[in-house]
Amino acid sequence: MPIPTWMTDRLPDLTRDQFERWQSLLEERTGNHFSWQHRSILQAGLVRRMRELELRSYDEYLNLINEPSSHLEWTTLVENLTVRETRFFRHQPSCNVARNYLDTLLESSDRSSIEAWSVGCSTGEEAWTLAMLIHNKVSSLGRVVRFGVTATDISLEALAHARKGIYKERLVSSLEPALKERFFQKAGPARVQVVERLRERVCFARVNVLDLDRAPMRNMDLIFCQNLLIYFRRWRRIAIIEQLVKRLAPGGLLVLGPGEITNWQHPELEPVGNDQTLAFVRRKL
Ligand SMILES: C[S@@+](CC[C@H](N)C(=O)[O-])C[C@H]1O[C@@H](n2cnc3c(N)ncnc32)[C@H](O)[C@@H]1O
Numbered sequence: 001m002p003i004p005t006w007m008t009d010r011l012p013d014l015t016r017d018q019f020e021r022w023q024s025l026l027e028e029r030t031g032n033h034f035s036w037q038h039r040s041i042l043q044a045g046l047v048r049r050m051r052e053l054e055l056r057s058y059d060e061y062l063n064l065i066n067e068p069s070s071h072l073e074w075t076t077l078v079e080n081l082t083v084r085e086t087r088f089f090r091h092q093p094s095c096n097v098a099r100n101y102l103d104t105l106l107e108s109s110d111r112s113s114i115e116a117w118s119v120g121c122s123t124g125e126e127a128w129t130l131a132m133l134i135h136n137k138v139s140s141l142g143r144v145v146r147f148g149v150t151a152t153d154i155s156l157e158a159l160a161h162a163r164k165g166i167y168k169e170r171l172v173s174s175l176e177p178a179l180k181e182r183f184f185q186k187a188g189p190a191r192v193q194v195v196e197r198l199r200e201r202v203c204f205a206r207v208n209v210l211d212l213d214r215a216p217m218r219n220m221d222l223i224f225c226q227n228l229l230i231y232f233r234r235w236r237r238i239a240i241i242e243q244l245v246k247r248l249a250p251g252g253l254l255v256l257g258p259g260e261i262t263n264w265q266h267p268e269l270e271p272v273g274n275d276q277t278l279a280f281v282r283r284k285l
Pocket residue numbers: 029030031032082083084085086087090119120121122123126152153154155158207208209210225226227228
């Protein structure tokens with residue numbers, strides 16, 4: 001059977017005007033800012049989806065996306081355009097700041113519950129990392145401490161993967177043997193799954209960080225928001241961080257990715273950690 005020409009023909013490059021129309025739509029709806037230098041990433045994501053839909057024009061696709069009934073198509077496109085790279089214990093210095101914070105919080109008080117939040121959790125590795133850190137700390141104490149981790153992202157596909165908690169075995173190969181033994185079980189050839197007692201602590205939900213003013217999260221003790229804000233313009237980064245601060249409990253810890261905001265301070269935040277981390281504690285009133 002002959003291969004249809006729409007599958008093999010090279011689609012034209014985005015013109016400057018087309019690029020700007022797509023750029024502003026994506027930024028308005030997701031906050032992600034594509035610069036002209038990164039247009040090839042945007043173009044590749046659009047083309048991939050346009051081929052599936054057998055469309056040959058960027059403008060035609062834009063019209064389709066703008067139709068009120070195109071909600072589902074929009075979510076599919078977002079899957080194609082978001083960067084989801086992540087790892088367990090991705091940034092050790094940030095994990096160490098979280099560990100120290102948990103030590104102090106739980107050893108200097110009789111706290112009986114902890115709430116953490118992974119913002120832009122992708123396929124879940126960051127959320128499970130927080131759950132493992134908290135579980136390890138809590139189980140070393142001689143008292144009951146309940147804990148929960150909320151993990152949010154814009155990508156439904158990433159969240160579905162995260163919820164299952166199943167990963168290629170090689171993705172956990174560099175973890176300490178004690179962590180692997182405690183928190184992962186075999187789940188078929190070359191696959192492992194996060195154990196039930198950790199899965200029941202983590203709740204995944206779709207939240208667009210542009211809508212944080214409507215998000216129900218409150219009084220979080222620990223918030224991780226790493227490798228998400230780098231795709232946003234500075235004014236949006238600041239607006240999002242301010243929303244996160246409002247959702248942090250007094251004394252709570254906010255951990256951003258190093259360098260994700262510079263020359264910035266907040267009256268309620270005290271920087272903590274070291275020059276390899278970007279972390280703040282919300283001052284107690
Ligand atoms: C590079 S991953 C970072 C994953 C993890 N935080 C880490 O540091 O390993 C960025 C994640 O942010 C998500 N994201 C992008 N725009 C978003 C938005 N507007 N709201 C919520 N999540 C978003 C993407 O879907 C992706 O999963």
